[in-house]
Amino acid sequence: MAKKAPELQEYQYGFHDKDVSVFRTKKGLTREIVEEISRIKGEPEWMLEFRLKALDIFLKMPMPKWGGNLDDLNFDDITYYVKPSEKTGRSWDEVPEEIKATFDKLGIPEAEQKFLAGVSAQYESEVVYHNMQEDLEKLGVLFCDMDSAVKLYPDIVKEYFATVIPPADNKFAALNSAVWSGGSFIYVPKGVKVETPLQAYFRINSENMGQFERTLIIVDEDAFVHYVEGCTAPIYSTDSLHSAVVEIIVKERGRCRYTTIQNWSNNVYNLVTKRAVAYADATMEWIDGNIGSKLTMKYPAVIMKGPRAKGTVLSIAVAGKGQHQDAGAKMVHLAPDCTSTIISKSISRDGGKVTYRGLAQFGRKSEGSKSNIKCDTLILDKLSTSDTIPYNEIMNDNITLEHEATVSKVSEDQLFYLMSRGLSEAEATEMIVMGFIEPFTKELPMEYAVEMNRLIKFEMEGSIG
Amino acid sequence: MTAVPHLQIKNLRAKIEDKEILKGLTLEIKGGEVHAIMGPNGTGKSTLASTLMGHPKYEVTEGEVILNGENLLEMEVDERARAGLFLAMQYPSEISGVTNSDFLRSAINARRGEGNEISLMKFIRELDKKMKTLEMDESFAHRYLNEGFSGGEKKRNEILQMMMLEPKICILDEIDSGLDIDALKVVANGVNEMRSPERGFLIITHYQRLLNYIKPDFVHVMMQGRIVKSGGPELAERLEAEGYDWIKEELGIVDETVNANV
Numbered sequence A: 001m002a003k004k005a006p007e008l009q010e011y012q013y014g015f016h017d018k019d020v021s022v023f024r025t026k027k028g029l030t031r032e033i034v035e036e037i038s039r040i041k042g043e044p045e046w047m048l049e050f051r052l053k054a055l056d057i058f059l060k061m062p063m064p065k066w067g068g069n070l071d072d073l074n075f076d077d078i079t080y081y082v083k084p085s086e087k088t089g090r091s092w093d094e095v096p097e098e099i100k101a102t103f104d105k106l107g108i109p110e111a112e113q114k115f116l117a118g119v120s121a122q123y124e125s126e127v128v129y130h131n132m133q134e135d136l137e138k139l140g141v142l143f144c145d146m147d148s149a150v151k152l153y154p155d156i157v158k159e160y161f162a163t164v165i166p167p168a169d170n171k172f173a174a175l176n177s178a179v180w181s182g183g184s185f186i187y188v189p190k191g192v193k194v195e196t197p198l199q200a201y202f203r204i205n206s207e208n209m210g211q212f213e214r215t216l217i218i219v220d221e222d223a224f225v226h227y228v229e230g231c232t233a234p235i236y237s238t239d240s241l242h243s244a245v246v247e248i249i250v251k252e253r254g255r256c257r258y259t260t261i262q263n264w265s266n267n268v269y270n271l272v273t274k275r276a277v278a279y280a281d282a283t284m285e286w287i288d289g290n291i292g293s294k295l296t297m298k299y300p301a302v303i304m305k306g307p308r309a310k311g312t313v314l315s316i317a318v319a320g321k322g323q324h325q326d327a328g329a330k331m332v333h334l335a336p337d338c339t340s341t342i343i344s345k346s347i348s349r350d351g352g353k354v355t356y357r358g359l360a361q362f363g364r365k366s367e368g369s370k371s372n373i374k375c376d377t378l379i380l381d382k383l384s385t386s387d388t389i390p391y392n393e394i395m396n397d398n399i400t401l402e403h404e405a406t407v408s409k410v411s412e413d414q415l416f417y418l419m420s421r422g423l424s425e426a427e428a429t430e431m432i433v434m435g436f437i438e439p440f441t442k443e444l445p446m447e448y449a450v451e452m453n454r455l456i457k458f459e460m461e462g463s464i465g
Numbered sequence B: 001m002t003a004v005p006h007l008q009i010k011n012l013r014a015k016i017e018d019k020e021i022l023k024g025l026t027l028e029i030k031g032g033e034v035h036a037i038m039g040p041n042g043t044g045k046s047t048l049a050s051t052l053m054g055h056p057k058y059e060v061t062e063g064e065v066i067l068n069g070e071n072l073l074e075m076e077v078d079e080r081a082r083a084g085l086f087l088a089m090q091y092p093s094e095i096s097g098v099t100n101s102d103f104l105r106s107a108i109n110a111r112r113g114e115g116n117e118i119s120l121m122k123f124i125r126e127l128d129k130k131m132k133t134l135e136m137d138e139s140f141a142h143r144y145l146n147e148g149f150s151g152g153e154k155k156r157n158e159i160l161q162m163m164m165l166e167p168k169i170c171i172l173d174e175i176d177s178g179l180d181i182d183a184l185k186v187v188a189n190g191v192n193e194m195r196s197p198e199r200g201f202l203i204i205t206h207y208q209r210l211l212n213y214i215k216p217d218f219v220h221v222m223m224q225g226r227i228v229k230s231g232g233p234e235l236a237e238r239l240e241a242e243g244y245d246w247i248k249e250e251l252g253i254v255d256e257t258v259n260a261n262v
Helices: A031-041 A045-060 A097-106 A108-115 A134-139 A146-152 A154-160 A171-179 A412-419 A425-441 A446-460 B045-053 B077-082 B100-112 B120-133 B138-142 B151-165 B181-194 B233-242 B245-251
Strands: A118-123 A126-132 A142-145 A184-188 A198-203 A214-219 A224-232 A240-242 A245-250 A255-263 A268-278 A283-290 A295-298 A301-304 A310-319 A324-333 A339-348 A353-362 A370-379 A385-394 A400-409 B006-016 B019-030 B034-038 B058-067 B085-088 B169-173 B200-205 B218-223 B226-231
Touching (some): A031 A171, A045 A171, A184 A224, A214 A224, A214 A255, A245 A255, A245 A283, A255 A268, A255 A446, A268 A283, A310 A324, A339 A385, A353 A370, A370 A425, B019 B226, B034 B233, B045 B058, B077 B085, B077 B100, B085 B151, B100 B120, B100 B138, B100 B151, B120 B138, B120 B181, B151 B181, B218 B233, B226 B245, B233 B245
Parallel strands (some): A245 A268, A255 A283, A268 A295, A268 A301, A370 A400, B034 B200, B085 B169, B169 B200
Antiparallel strands (some): A142 A184, B006 B019, B006 B058, B218 B226
């Protein structure tokens, strides 16, 4: 077969702007650095205390021994806080030109024009651009960066902050709690349905700089919100750490959908804790795409605390050369008649490794609850691997748990069929891959579906032949 | 390009793993002609179809296949398709998550090349028209490629692709298997509509039935991996009436399959 050797592709978003940061802490993590972060942010005393307690917990907790390989992660070699510019921009015009240029390459203003209700784009550790449409304000929806929320809405923040994910939950939640910066805060009042998705873009732009954003979303009774988070990051020669915490509270009959496409460059450790609590008749949906990073460990969770609560995780993971996606979901059924669905789609290629790690837990009171779990893996070549590791903890006899797992390869006959209609081998493979992840992409807002397809196509280039 | 297509197969030998299946097959197809290849099971008919299209399972060991002066055997599967070859398959693959219409549009555009893509409106018009000819429900356009299709629906879908792609040489591999008489007529209509001096057909079938609806110009009988007898439409009729034994007798063949030691 006549084939050209695939050319090595540079990471698509691997451009990297001159550093415009105005302040950064020294590398490494000490009590002084945590105090400095809090001081620069002008935080109230209670937040500083919270950070310092979390730091103690972080320092005491051992590294997790399961999941991906964290041996090369050196906590002393990371900058924990970088403040990019003097103030939070209120309109696009106020955003520094260089930062804008970066966003331009990522297509953010365009995305905004099309369907954004409010944008809060995080550049390095601080929100530099924040815009909220007037009608959202009229509805009483609070949407701002987390730092501002601490000052503007201290009562709400105090009531819910770290209630879903306490610092002691795991080592990386503790780390985030100590050094967090940026992230989004959303409060949707009772009965308010936000029709357009709220969005934020995040990226890491300083070598060895960790990004520790902290997001808190509260959806009150009968309310609805769809939050979309997209991540792209430039390429660097040394390892970066992204360790976010996302906490969501969905009250009675409320619904929250949280969509992420993670495309960190292939040197980033992406260690994220995402968890939601759903009360009676509430619905929580995580739509979670993991394409980039060196190692991702992420298991979006829904704790169903009230009767008939619903949880959904729909995820895809793509692992290429040198990548390990250790991702999955946790569904915790604590009340009667809860239902949960996990659909996990994984693709490994070029020696990449994908692991589905999932927990289905049924508490004593989970009478009549149901969980349906489906894990599909597509392996593109002989170098690549996949694992499925389901954990079930069942303390009630009257529940239903279905688990289905498939592993498939792109078959010779499928390729032959598509190629016999004129598609090249690369186009045919891409088509099969796109079809495989279609159940995921069809759930994305259109703009994201387009971006997602673009990313996958890009990922597939050079892996064929 | 209005050149009359010309496919020449010369002394073609092909094997799967270590087993030789095509044992020196020679055939010539020109635009405007319909050739039918008949023969009992296991004589290499479907292998011929797959080998011409370039299925990687089959290895050509000897012979030549020339399409319009170009060496087909040196081309990749997709290059053969873009050169004008089409194979309506006996067992088309299912591709989940890819709609029929998205697939067809990609396939058409792959042939037309970058910068010359078919307009969406034109594509939809053509698709609607051809689906009507084949009496296919509109919903087929939006269903995933062959997924959950019945045998008959898959066959119609193959013909739909052929009609949309407008190839130069069409190979139909047992397109009649699993079709009831009504579906057979519909499929035959689609094929007949495409007959033209600019297009040649190679129809592989077990049964003469299909040839009542698609009148062949030439009928060939395949045994032991090669063509052993050729004639006009009357040959098909005689095969339908008398079976294959008289040919075996005439040629002194005991075992007609490719397993025979010859």
